[in-house]
Amino acid sequence: MAKQTNKKVKPQEHNKIAFALLSPWLLGNLLFVVYPIISIIYMTFNNVYKDVNGWNYEWVGLDNYTFAFTNPVFYQAAIGFILQLATFLPVIIIASMLIARLLITDINHKGFFRVVFFLPVLLLSNSIMDSFGAAGDVGALMINGNENFIISMINSYSPFLAELLVSIFSDLISILWFTGIPIILFINALNRIDESTYEAAHVDGATPWQILWKITLPNMKSTAVVVSVFSIVQIGSFNNNPLYELLSAPLTGSSSNFGLAATYAFSYSLIVFLFIGLIAYILREKQPKLSLVLRQNMAKAEQEEVKNEG
């Protein structure tokens, strides 16, 4: 839909009404989002203690950062978190894409399956995640590392790969429960691809594999970025994230130096931002490569245009 602007009402009046209606949200955002970010960054450079007289800020420069990064408790948790993201994210993206693709085909009882796959969105909470642990190790039901033939085969070839697979399967339930909203996002994205594109591809004799790689996947790149951002935030907010304990400590009152706590929280945020940046880079829209002949023709056409103008 073309964007239409309202030319009859003067812009200043727009400003007044808009900001008046926006004021609750704007106030909330400034007070509870912008101010905290700035204040936290400031706190990371201080030791922040509370005593009888109030809050003490003691400037220590980068001391908090050096302490944090040399503290095994922190950096091991941080590395654990990064590894968790690196393994969970691809699985989440691929699994939700697959399920979304399956869910838009012409089968009966689509409604039932959609409810099943949406259930985790409704039920995911920390207390329920805790109960999962108590309900038994489901991953072990499906794959027992040492006794499973396939895993041993892979293990003899590459222990790293075997360990990776085992860890994915033991967390499989958690990973799959994170796919709830991504599935919806991918279903919407797939539905937006025009039917006629597929028909044209069939007419041109494209194989299903080609259709997958040339039509379906490129159209889902931007959705994959959104899914990744959403999943990164989601994974971080649950207690199977290694950094969770460390980050929640200052909130429940068991930490005294808020400067250090701020450093942990901010470093965690930096990891999240770096990941998002990485994903946005990997999944960016690339300029299509033109064939050599086409490029030569285009270059020739340009030269002729310049000649004609001159």
Next chain:
Amino acid sequence: MKDKLSSVLNRLKKVNWGNLFIYLILISLSFIFLLPIIQMVSMTFMSTSDLISPEVTWIPREPTFKNLQVAIAVLDYFPTLISSILYIGLLAFIQTIVTGLTGFVFVRYNFKLKSVLYALIIVSFVVPIQLLLITRKLTFVQMNDLFGIQMMSTMGPQLVFGLLGQGVNASIIILIFINFFKKVPFDLFEAAAIDGASALQTFWHVTLKISFSTVMVAFVFSFVWHWNDTIITNTFLGDSVTLLNRQLGLFDSLFASRGGGDNDINEAYKMAGTLLTMLPILALYFITQRQFTQGIESSGITGQ
């Protein structure tokens, strides 16, 4: 003989193998998805003898309601349920209205710094909540130190967050509203302006009246996310309002005082408790399901 064979083969050809395969995959995946819930339900009705017996996996030989009874007692289920529904319902209601209004402003008006503020919405979603909570907590603590207004361990902070559009995942809800409101033809807004409608009147008559399913989506999501949230609740609410999820988290410690003297804690009690905690959300979903699915499909939660 040949006829029989060819007729069997014909029948086999008519079976839609592609769809069958898809069904197979979907059913297997559904099983994996539902596995924790199935285990939970089956454990809820298992007596101690069933739990110990290695022959019993899914179906208890001696089903019992005792686990449910104990869980209800430990969680103080019915009063907690009511206070949870009322409190979370209130927060969800406030959030729906405030985010709806905010989304409306972003679509209807062209104002200075619009793209900056839009970026702020995205930033508030991406920034990890733990980062923001430290300062938010300090703010309320300082309010107590400086002005003597104690808002920690009350409903206050969450109400303030809600009224100012900063509730749990509020930015996602704002984006959902923006995406849906964009589909309203702009001419309608102009027509309303010509007819002399105020901003709020336009909001109600033009946008809200046609977006019932989106409002339903926003309310259900707000409800579910606030219901399942434990970080913000534990930090700011404390024990002032008994909430089901918080009680579930404290199950082990509550068991000692409320669980009945001669019982040892066992998993089945906790499973029953977890099931009871899930029930209200499931009920809400099934009640609002049609409107909700309609809203999801039409609102097009899309990429930016």
